[in-house]
Amino acid sequence: MARLPHVVIVGGGFGGVAAARGLRYAPCRVTLLDQHNYHLFQPLLYQVATAWLSPADIATPLREMFRVQANVRVLLGGVTGVDPALRQIALAETRLAYDFLIIGTGARHSYFGHDDWAPAAPGLKGIEDALDIRRRLLLAFEAAESSQNEAERQAWLTFIIVGGGPTGVELAGAIAELARHGLTREFRMFDPATARIVLVQATDRVLPTFPPSLSAAAEHSLAALGVEVLTSREVKALDARGADVGGKWIAARTVVWAAGVTGSPAAAWLGVETDRAGRVRVGPDLRVPGRSEIFVIGDTATCNAWRGMPAPGLAPAAKQGGAYAARAIRAALAGRPAPPPFHYRHYGSLATIGRQAAVADFGGVRVRGAPAWWLWGTAHIAFLISVRNRITVLARWLWAYLTFRRGSRLITGAGLLRTGGR
Amino acid sequence: MARLPHVVIVGGGFGGVAAARGLRYAPCRVTLLDQHNYHLFQPLLYQVATAWLSPADIATPLREMFRVQANVRVLLGGVTGVDPALRQIALAETRLAYDFLIIGTGARHSYFGHDDWAPAAPGLKGIEDALDIRRRLLLAFEAAESSQNEAERQAWLTFIIVGGGPTGVELAGAIAELARHGLTREFRMFDPATARIVLVQATDRVLPTFPPSLSAAAEHSLAALGVEVLTSREVKALDARGADVGGKWIAARTVVWAAGVTGSPAAAWLGVETDRAGRVRVGPDLRVPGRSEIFVIGDTATCNAWRGMPAPGLAPAAKQGGAYAARAIRAALAGRPAPPPFHYRHYGSLATIGRQAAVADFGGVRVRGAPAWWLWGTAHIAFLISVRNRITVLARWLWAYLTFRRGSRLITGAGLLRTGGR
Numbered sequence: 001m002a003r004l005p006h007v008v009i010v011g012g013g014f015g016g017v018a019a020a021r022g023l024r025y026a027p028c029r030v031t032l033l034d035q036h037n038y039h040l041f042q043p044l045l046y047q048v049a050t051a052w053l054s055p056a057d058i059a060t061p062l063r064e065m066f067r068v069q070a071n072v073r074v075l076l077g078g079v080t081g082v083d084p085a086l087r088q089i090a091l092a093e094t095r096l097a098y099d100f101l102i103i104g105t106g107a108r109h110s111y112f113g114h115d116d117w118a119p120a121a122p123g124l125k126g127i128e129d130a131l132d133i134r135r136r137l138l139l140a141f142e143a144a145e146s147s148q149n150e151a152e153r154q155a156w157l158t159f160i161i162v163g164g165g166p167t168g169v170e171l172a173g174a175i176a177e178l179a180r181h182g183l184t185r186e187f188r189m190f191d192p193a194t195a196r197i198v199l200v201q202a203t204d205r206v207l208p209t210f211p212p213s214l215s216a217a218a219e220h221s222l223a224a225l226g227v228e229v230l231t232s233r234e235v236k237a238l239d240a241r242g243a244d245v246g247g248k249w250i251a252a253r254t255v256v257w258a259a260g261v262t263g264s265p266a267a268a269w270l271g272v273e274t275d276r277a278g279r280v281r282v283g284p285d286l287r288v289p290g291r292s293e294i295f296v297i298g299d300t301a302t303c304n305a306w307r308g309m310p311a312p313g314l315a316p317a318a319k320q321g322g323a324y325a326a327r328a329i330r331a332a333l334a335g336r337p338a339p340p341p342f343h344y345r346h347y348g349s350l351a352t353i354g355r356q357a358a359v360a361d362f363g364g365v366r367v368r369g370a371p372a373w374w375l376w377g378t379a380h381i382a383f384l385i386s387v388r389n390r391i392t393v394l395a396r397w398l399w400a401y402l403t404f405r406r407g408s409r410l411i412t413g414a415g416l417l418r419t420g421g422r
Numbered sequence: 423m424a425r426l427p428h429v430v431i432v433g434g435g436f437g438g439v440a441a442a443r444g445l446r447y448a449p450c451r452v453t454l455l456d457q458h459n460y461h462l463f464q465p466l467l468y469q470v471a472t473a474w475l476s477p478a479d480i481a482t483p484l485r486e487m488f489r490v491q492a493n494v495r496v497l498l499g500g501v502t503g504v505d506p507a508l509r510q511i512a513l514a515e516t517r518l519a520y521d522f523l524i525i526g527t528g529a530r531h532s533y534f535g536h537d538d539w540a541p542a543a544p545g546l547k548g549i550e551d552a553l554d555i556r557r558r559l560l561l562a563f564e565a566a567e568s569s570q571n572e573a574e575r576q577a578w579l580t581f582i583i584v585g586g587g588p589t590g591v592e593l594a595g596a597i598a599e600l601a602r603h604g605l606t607r608e609f610r611m612f613d614p615a616t617a618r619i620v621l622v623q624a625t626d627r628v629l630p631t632f633p634p635s636l637s638a639a640a641e642h643s644l645a646a647l648g649v650e651v652l653t654s655r656e657v658k659a660l661d662a663r664g665a666d667v668g669g670k671w672i673a674a675r676t677v678v679w680a681a682g683v684t685g686s687p688a689a690a691w692l693g694v695e696t697d698r699a700g701r702v703r704v705g706p707d708l709r710v711p712g713r714s715e716i717f718v719i720g721d722t723a724t725c726n727a728w729r730g731m732p733a734p735g736l737a738p739a740a741k742q743g744g745a746y747a748a749r750a751i752r753a754a755l756a757g758r759p760a761p762p763p764f765h766y767r768h769y770g771s772l773a774t775i776g777r778q779a780a781v782a783d784f785g786g787v788r789v790r791g792a793p794a795w796w797l798w799g800t801a802h803i804a805f806l807i808s809v810r811n812r813i814t815v816l817a818r819w820l821w822a823y824l825t826f827r828r829g830s831r832l833i834t835g836a837g838l839l840r841t842g843g844r
Binding site: 036037038054055056057059061063064067068073074075076077094127128131138139142145146148183184185186187188388391392395396399403405407408409410411412413 | 458459460476477478479481483485486489490495496497498499516549550553560561564567568570605606607608609610810813814817818821825827829830831832833834835
């Protein structure tokens with residue numbers, strides 16, 4: 001008997017998982033490859049970075065997700081290259097032949113040509129990033145407690161978040177809540193509520209993809225939490241001592257980067273054209289031009305799938321792309337015609353700022369304040385992958401809401417060794 | 423006004439925390455110094471290493487524990503030396519003067535002169551150790567799934583635990599349960615239940631500090647879980663490929679060290695005498711001979727405080743030592759006579775082997791099986807520091823008990839890069 005066609009999916013994010021699930025009943029073998037052994041619920045990653053949640057609360061082992069889908073094999077490993085002519089992908093020690101290839105490897109931070117800023121201003125894409133940021137935030141307060149003079153203490157108690165999109169807004173709000181409410185009475189040499197949190201945005205308002213009225217609501221909520229919002233200002237220089245924000249130097253020992261993303265190395269593997277943000281230009285069927293067996297989905301690709309514009313870099317866009325690729329492969333395997341071009345359906349945008357404050361935009365309907373916050377919480381709990389994670393996250397939020405305290409304030413990793421140095 | 427006397431406590435473990443609490447109402451300033459920002463509930467550390475619990479479930483920030491005790495200042499930092507003549511301790515960048523010093527820095531692994539075994543056989547003392555072991559265990563199953571030949575796969579599926587004390591027994595039981603029940607149907611190239619778990623003990627029975635009948639019960643429970651218990655056998659050689667156990671080579675890519683401990687560097691700081699295991703020899707009042715203002719407690723010290731024998735290296739011994747040191751300092755501050763010599767009160771020993779299997783020894787009363795297991799669970803929940811951790815651990819245990827699944831199976835850290843190498 002001939003072996004079943006082999007579909008290789010690179011990336012176990014929202015797109016890759018949706019693609020694998022879409023192939024559940026298809027007559028094919030599926031290999032799902034990821035560098036990590038878990039699927040990450042990225043929308044809550046900032047809560048790991050700010051000590052609300054533990055990593056395991058928002059990550060589910062990929063093997064557990066696919067244990068009962070017998071045609072999926074999960075493999076841990078990184079891709080080193082793709083050979084489209086031979087239809088093979090190269091891993092560190094072996095090669096995998098494919099009949100269909102789906103690439104959904106997400107995006108990485110972009111420092112807009114200032115890659116030297118990376119060590120001083122980490123971005124937030126994966127669990128390791130979140131633990132690194134958590135370590136820096138918590139160590140800053142520890143260093144402030146040990147500081148020998150007031151200028152040094154002030155620099156440790158100043159936090160700059162670069163980028164006013166949803167990640168930057170959510171991070172700034174969560175850091176402000178940590179400082180204002182989460183550390184009360186824990187330090188003897190200063191009041192953590194005096195910490196200065198600065199959110200820098202290059203354009204004239206935060207959340208630029210939201211309607212202006214919601215941007216204004218978000219800025220109001222941030223101000224109420226004591227976040228300084230600096231719009232229309234660019235970061236011109238940045239190092240471990242602070243940043244030049246629109247020509248003015250702000251001394252700060254902790255800077256977080258939430259400003260830009262760039263495509264993953266997928267374009268380089270394939271040797272194909274990208275847009276300015278490094279995303280692979282795919283056709284309206286999400287296939288690489290000239291390679292009908294290769295799909296690129298989610299953040300990794302770009303095509304005008306949303307009313308003539310690129311789909312946004314959100315989880316639903318990746319999920320829909322993955323499901324579309326699976327549908328197209330099912331059609332090809334069955335000898336049916338290909339489905340009509342991919343169209344992204346936008347259900348809405350949500351961003352949370354703090355306790356009882358959020359903004360939600362559903363096209364015509366705009367919600368802010370406490371109702372948006374409840375909506376945000378409900379949606380995020382509902383979309384968590386496993387029942388266990390839903391229960392855990394709900395319990396942790398309830399606990400934090402009632403007590404104002406954060407559960408996961410551990411400084412782990414190489415943190416301590418770095419206190420002196422950076 | 424003269425400043426209040428300064429008590430410096432080095433180490434935020436069971437001993438240091440008990441000492442700080444014992445000084446709650448004393449007329450003194452207390453500085454509690456630790457290399458980590460959390461107090462760790464070490465008895466459950468093996469459950470982090472085997473993916474039952476997340477680090478934050480068994481660790482509580484020291485600042486949170488002492489936020490309402492106004493005379494305690496928590497400092498994050500490591501000691502580099504002690505100057506008993508000047509009554510100062512040296513940190514990386516500063517010095518702290520003390521009137522009284524309490525050292526409770528615990529113990530480290532001892533490889534009995536084979537320190538070169540450390541990279542291949544990590545021990546389990548802190549959160550970082552537990553995450554390292556978790557990473558190795560989970561990566562071994564991943565590597566088995568990718569293995570190109572059967573001998574290599576077998577080596578990845580063989581786990582050796584060196585040392586049959588409580589830690590070794592609990593680790594072996596938990597690894598066996600992970601392999602037998604926690605990973606069912608998740609791999610396509612092998613059945614994880616076929617994993618070989620080997621527990622090596624140099625003396626003629628596991629749990630040598632327990633009565634022989636309980637050792638036999640533990641060995642029986644381990645055998646029921648499929649653990650090979652090799653008693654009266656020593657590890658003669660060990661590297662990343664396996665170990666020579668009593669003259670026979672066992673190929674294994676994962677070895678965990680649970681065999682020996684040695685005192686922390688406290689003796690070197692103080693320049694004083696130690697026993698063979700590196701513990702500081704203190705007087706019956708836990709003070710360093712000739713230095714009545716320095717106390718050494720818990721695992722870091724040794725004195726014949728238990729019916730003429732040294733107290734065991736258990737949490738209650740550290741707690742009682744810390745409380746005793748605080749009592750002695752309170753007496754000194756009040757000008758009262760010193761309390762009578764320290765006596766350790768033994769409440770019992772407990773070790774768990776797996777689902778519904780444990781052993782408990784309360785002097786005359788010996789319990790095994792399900793009743794001991796319930797006792798073990800209740801005691802450990804009750805002794806967890808914070809209410810939040812009690813609720814979380816209880817919920818996670820309940821979940822794992824009902825579903826057989828582990829919640830924290832994330833491979834984090836530098837893990838992936840090492841797969842090829844080791």
